[in-house]
Amino acid sequence: MTDPVPGTVRYFCPLECGWHYDQPPPSLADMAGIVPASSAYLPEFISWMARQAMRRCAELVDQAAREHLATHTTEEFAQAIHDLRVRCENLARQQAQQTSPRDDLWESLGIDPDRVSREEFEEYMDVHDRKTRNRT
Ligand SMILES: [Zn+2]
Numbered sequence: 001m002t003d004p005v006p007g008t009v010r011y012f013c014p015l016e017c018g019w020h021y022d023q024p025p026p027s028l029a030d031m032a033g034i035v036p037a038s039s040a041y042l043p044e045f046i047s048w049m050a051r052q053a054m055r056r057c058a059e060l061v062d063q064a065a066r067e068h069l070a071t072h073t074t075e076e077f078a079q080a081i082h083d084l085r086v087r088c089e090n091l092a093r094q095q096a097q098q099t100s101p102r103d104d105l106w107e108s109l110g111i112d113p114d115r116v117s118r119e120e121f122e123e124y125m126d127v128h129d130r131k132t133r134n135r136t
Pocket residue numbers: 013014015016017018019068069072
């Protein structure tokens with residue numbers, strides 16, 4: 001297996017079927033076919049040529065992606081959307097269950113909420129965090 005050209009960007013199928021497309025950066029050969037605009041200054045011409053080469057790369061990626069996506073069925077798109085929704089819901093559920101370091105501290109200190117409310121504790125911790133941050 002040969003290593004890809006440095007600067008090669010790998011594009012994956014958004015449906016995560018395993019397909020990918022490797023787009024190498026524009027080469028001198030790619031630029032050879034680009035016809036220069038007449039009476040352009042050299043720096044402008046070089047940047048114009050680079051833009052044309054980059055546009056050509058983008059067109060190749062777009063074409064490869066479109067051709068590949070056309071091989072997928074409507075059911076596969078629907079399944080991919082469903083899977084992403086399930087994954088998002090699972091992440092949201094995980095996040096909701098996670099406790100913060102402040103929750104742990106609140107628990108371990110065993111503060112009586114009738115004497116110090118959770119809001120007061122949060123304010124105190126905000127002040128503490130701000131002072132700690134300013135010290136560094
Ligand atoms: Zn695919």
